[in-house]
Amino acid sequence: MKLHNTHQLSDEMLTIAGEVPNWVVRAGAGIFSGIFGLFLIGTWVIKYPEVLKGNAVVTTQVPPIRVVTRSGGRMIRLLAKDEMQVTKGQVLAEIENTTRLENIPTMQRLIVEAKQFLQDTQRPISFPTTNFVWGDLQQDFLLLRQSYLDLKRLQADRHLHDQLARLHQQAEELRQMTALNERQKALHEEEFKNTEEQFKSDEKLYKEGVYSKMDYLKTKNKYIEKQREREDFDKRSIDNRIKINELEQTAEQFNYTHVEKTRQCLDNIGRSIANIENSLRNWQQHYLITAPADGKLVFLKNLTENQHLTASDTLFAVMPSQSQFIASVDIPVRGMGKASVGQKVIIKLDDYPYQEFGMLEGKVLSMAPSLSVRSYRVVVALPHGLHSTYHQTLYCRSEMAGTAEIVTADLRLIERAFYGIRKLLM
Template sequence: MSEDKIEIRSEEVQEILGAVPRWITRWGITLIFIIFAIILFGSWVFKYPEIITAPVTVTHENPPVTLIAKVNGKLQTLLVTDKKNVKKGEHLIVIENSSSYKDVMLLKHKLDSFQFIYTKLQTPEYLNIPTPEQFIFSDTLILGELQGFYSELKKNYSEYITFIKAAFHEKKIKSVQNQIEKYQQLSEKLSSQQKLVAEDLAIENQQYNRDSSLYSRGVFAKTDFEKSKANLIQKKYSHVGTKVTIDNTLIQIAQLQQVLLEIEQQYEEQNKAFKIALSQSLDNLKTGLKLWEDTYVLSSPIEGKVSFTKFWSQNQNIQANDKVVHIVPGKSSRIIGKIDLPISGSGKVKINQMVNIKIDNFPYIEYGMLTGKVEAISLVATDNSFSVEVSLPDGFKSNYGKNLQFSNEMKGTAEIITEDMRLIERFLNPIRAILKGNS
């Protein structure tokens, strides 16, 4: 009896437990829908910024210039002291070499004067220029590897000056001109003589005609007639001879004029050859001087202040590729960030986008971050990255309001906020990409 009761109760209990009230189902579905709608609405309304991370270097817009040694050697001459203000092109350090720095600088200075002299060689005033001995050339200069260029210039200059001052072509020209003048005078005299001979021939021809008439009438003896004819022939011969002499004289004048042209042409060719040799030797020496300076002399490329990388002293060893000295620009410039932006995702970066910069020297949790804007983007990628320049409107003041201590070439991480994207788009974009990839 008790077993039947227990069984009946068990079925009732199960009936109660198995039947879910409708209001619970209705409200449960409604609640789930509301929650889903809220999530969907929130994912549409709320936006989350997309960030591209890249390494950044914070520096001046005109950063310090580092001078690097190109050769091994000892520090031969230290021309400046640390923290000294220098001008653009000023020499700072000379590395040991076979040339005397003072002699090379003297030669370089004198070359400016030589350039002036070389220019005057092209003018009619060249006879008044200094001779090689009066000019700068000296055998006492210690020029080392530049000696060959210097000797070549000296030789070519000396030969050219000798050629110009000797003026052989002028002497030849004067001699030929004198001959031409004499032949012209002779030609004039022969022309006068030819006129007289022509008159004499005309008279003799008239006499012959008279004698011929008398001879034909039998009045004139044959012997006398033949003599008259011989005289006429002699006069004609004399007239022709005079004309031949004049023609020969004119030919001589023409030949001498041709010789004159050849002398001028020969002079121009020789003069041109000397000029080319002199010009080439001058250019070679200038090129050698430039190479010598670039190799052994560290010069300031900008105006600024010297900052040695370490304490340098005379005869101290310097290795090639050593960073020897920095030149800090004299005029202060604004602080900027330079980002090496990877190619991947670089198309999202636009001008005026916000940038957060975390400086390695200052942990951002404690000091905060610098804020900036994208100011410029390079058009062409170099080494698989674009160069992005970031301006810092607040300077070196962090978003925590702290003024950070700036030093050149500070490294850090830049976070470029490319655009605000809806949360739902972040969920749907991967799905859209998969669907498009499969279609």
């Protein structure tokens, strides 16, 4: 085959060989225009959300109530289990003490009986045996029992009753004597009138010279004697009334003393009841750990009996029953002017990686400045609860931390490019 040198080609052939075909140019221009058009369409169609990020805590609308110990010591009894339903006031644990929880029902029964005794002193109070351990309530218990025994002795004491009976009997006898004296005085009053008339008649005759002086003096002495007897009747009546008053005052004094002693015993019993109730409340606050509300109990640390606790230890949390979940989000102030109520919020939880479990979706419920001027506190409602975007229901023990993103706007790519260009120009 014979080879030809390129220098042997004519100029016309070289020109034809160097020109690009028109169809290639048209095809290239069409492909470039199509790609550019698709790019423009993509920048208009594709939207990228603008978000504000912050730290979030998912909790219940009524926040969980944390149970904290008020005093330290060895926990001698653990009566609660993790995730059990509890009621307000239910005993969860007991710290070592001298009174002991098992004695409380007996103490409460004693308080009820003592209050009933104050309403009706004929009702008995059943005190525990002498070997019963009262612990911190021992002094108040001894005062209560002693006051009760003193009152019972007063009620059973017959000496005062006998004294009052004798005084009343003496007063009644004096009244009878006074009545008899009044009857005798009435009879004597007739004699006195007769003697007085005779004396006046004899006095007149004596003045006329009919009676001798000796006869007149006899009549006068008899009249004076009747006057003295009349005054004696009055004197005996007055003496009897004075004695009756003295006896009645003595009886009233005895009765007042008895009533005063009874009232003092009742006051001591009432004071002892109040002291026992107050001491019992203090004992419960210091040595019993109780549920502060109804709900589900969650252990916040591993707990066992005979474990030593220190004051202010946080042991449990009570999750309120039938309470909706919300999220509390701290958002930096930068960009908060674009946030508003009702905007979408995406929450990613630390306990549940969102790549595997999905995310929670919510809406901004309220916004308010926090204590720090550098952040806002945003409350987010969770309409779907703990149901994630991957259709999984997440489990919350107490509170769950994570991050939140408030979607303030869905901007197109072309809008973002325009904002960038405008920012550069300004």
